[in-house]
Amino acid sequence: MDKVRGLLPAKGQAMFDDIVFQRVLGASSHIRMIGDMFLMLAEKAREEEMEPKQLREELKAVGDFFRRTRGEASQAVSNGIGIMLLKMGLSEWDELGLEEVTKRTCTAVEYYAKQSEKDISAVIQYAVGIAGYMKRIMVFDYSSTVNSFLKELGREAEGIEVYIPESRSINGGYAFVPAALEAGMTIHFIPDAAIMYFLKTCDGAFFGAETLYADGTVYNTTGSDIVGLVCRTFNIPLYVLTPMIKLDLRPIRGFQRELVVNDLQERFAEIGFKKDEMEQVDFRCPELLPIEGKYIDGIITELGIIPAGALYQTAIEYGRKLMLGEGEQ
Numbered sequence: 001m002d003k004v005r006g007l008l009p010a011k012g013q014a015m016f017d018d019i020v021f022q023r024v025l026g027a028s029s030h031i032r033m034i035g036d037m038f039l040m041l042a043e044k045a046r047e048e049e050m051e052p053k054q055l056r057e058e059l060k061a062v063g064d065f066f067r068r069t070r071g072e073a074s075q076a077v078s079n080g081i082g083i084m085l086l087k088m089g090l091s092e093w094d095e096l097g098l099e100e101v102t103k104r105t106c107t108a109v110e111y112y113a114k115q116s117e118k119d120i121s122a123v124i125q126y127a128v129g130i131a132g133y134m135k136r137i138m139v140f141d142y143s144s145t146v147n148s149f150l151k152e153l154g155r156e157a158e159g160i161e162v163y164i165p166e167s168r169s170i171n172g173g174y175a176f177v178p179a180a181l182e183a184g185m186t187i188h189f190i191p192d193a194a195i196m197y198f199l200k201t202c203d204g205a206f207f208g209a210e211t212l213y214a215d216g217t218v219y220n221t222t223g224s225d226i227v228g229l230v231c232r233t234f235n236i237p238l239y240v241l242t243p244m245i246k247l248d249l250r251p252i253r254g255f256q257r258e259l260v261v262n263d264l265q266e267r268f269a270e271i272g273f274k275k276d277e278m279e280q281v282d283f284r285c286p287e288l289l290p291i292e293g294k295y296i297d298g299i300i301t302e303l304g305i306i307p308a309g310a311l312y313q314t315a316i317e318y319g320r321k322l323m324l325g326e327g328e329q
Contacts, residue, residue, distance in 0.1 A: 004065045007058050012040040019070060025172060026144035027070075027210055027246065028120065031080035034066055035109040038084060042105040045098065052093045052101040059085065059105065073219075073260045073288055074210040075248035079322065080116070083245075084108045119243040119302035124149045127206065127241050127300045128156050134203035138163040138195075141221040142172040143208025145241050147179045154183020161186040163198045169222045169264065169285050192223055199230045209242040209299075213251050214315035216293025216308030218242065222286050228295030237297040240308075244301050249319040260287040 005016050015033045018024040024033070038059055045055040063081045071078035087108035093101050127149045131137055139146050139162060153160060162185045167173040173189065180187050190198055199205060205227055209218035218224075218240050231238040251257070265283040273281070293308030300306075306314060 001065070004061050007041065007061060008037055009040055009044060012037045019066070022170065025142045025170065025175060026147075026208075027074040027076040027080075028116065028144045028243075030066075030070055030074070030077055031116070032113065034062070034077070034081060035084060035112060037062055038105055038109050042102040046102055050098065052096055052098055055098075055101060055105070056090050056093050059088070060090070072258075074246070075212070076210070076243075076246035079245050079247070080112060083322070084112050087111050116243070116245070119245065120145055120148065122302040123241050123243055123300055124152050126305050127239065128153050130237075130239060130298070130300070130305065131160075131204065131206070132157045135159060136161045136163065136202045138165070138199050138202045138205040138227070139176055140165055140173075140195075140205065140207040140224055140227045141167040141170070142175040143241065145243070146206060146208045147176060149206065149241060150176060150179045150185070151183050154180070154185055158184075159186075161188065163188045163190060163202060165190055165192045165195050165223065165227075167221060167223055168192050168267075169262070170287065171267070172221055192226075195223070195226055196230045199227065199236060200234050202236060204237045204239065205231050206239050206241060209240050209246055210288055211248050212240075212242050212244070212246045212299065212311075212315075214247070214249060214312045214319075215251070216296060216299065216311045217290050218296070218299070219257070219288045219290055222289050224291050225289045225295075228291040231297075232295045238295060239298050239300050239305070240291075240296055241300045244303060244315075244318045245322075247315055247318060247322070249315065257290075259289075261285065262287050 005013055008016055015037060019030050019033060041055060041058050063085055067078045067081055088104050123145060131153050162180050164173050164176050164187060177187060207220055207224055209220050211219040228238055261284050263283055264285050265278060268283055269278060296308040298305040299308055299311060303314060
């Protein structure tokens with residue numbers, strides 16, 4: 001890790017740490033930050049008059065690191081990095097000069113940023129269309145896409161009440177509060193244990209996804225499964241906001257995902273555990289869990305609001321384009 005981190009300038013190292021130590025949340029934010037790191041490497045290459053081969057190796061080192069680490073929890077991160085590196089055309093760099101390869105690096109990052117912004121904007125507009133008829137909603141666990149959705153919903157609709165569970169396993173609830181306040185919403189901040197009590201009074205629930213499967217299953221922070229179960233039990237519509245970039249097609253070839261497990265010892269130390277007690281208690285908890293499509297009314301993507309059970313064909317077609325590097329310019 002230190003070797004890869006050392007390739008970056010000071011500002012890039014701060015971004016690196018923000019991702020690794022979860023100081024900044026959200027796959028979309030992380031992909032943008034990794035793109036910024038690529039730009040910093042290109043700028044460093046110009047300043048040092050670096051050989052194209054060395055820049056290529058540094059870009060791949062940073063990209064591969066985040067694919068192995070952050071990409072294990074979020075397929076979007078792996079896909080986003082892959083798209084940027086593919087657009088750079090790294091295999092052609094042996095025949096190119098420094099000016100051309102740095103230009104290609106910047107163009108690839110800019111391409112992904114513009115396409116991502118366009119896709120997320122469409123997701124938000126579709127979500128606002130659904131939520132605009134609701135008076136009470138619940139959002140679970142921080143997602144930059146859901147956060148933007150709250151801001152836009154506040155501009156389009158009045159009198160919205162939003163219930164925000166704390167999402168304690170990663171403290172992913174509070175991050176919604178500033179946006180909801182800015183949007184003029186009435187906010188109810190609740191403990192995770194109260195999800196069922198309050199969700200029964202809501203018109204709908206919304207959360208993001210770290211990863212999307214072709215069968216309509218999504219992976220999201222621990223606690224999302226509880227939201228799904230309560231929604232199904234009490235016939236409350238549940239919508240998942242996610243651009244298609246988060247699609248993972250590996251399960252259709254037999255891939256079995258391993259749970260990412262975090263040690264929450266430091267988080268719970270503040271409760272009042274004594275040192276000897278801390279040493280004897282297990283604080284491990286999965287970071288992400290699967291929510292099957294049967295719990296989800298609609299997956300809101302840039303392609304529209306797709307019933308979870310009807311996603312498969314759309315996913316296969318999107319995956320084909322992703323592998324070929326196709327997309328709007």
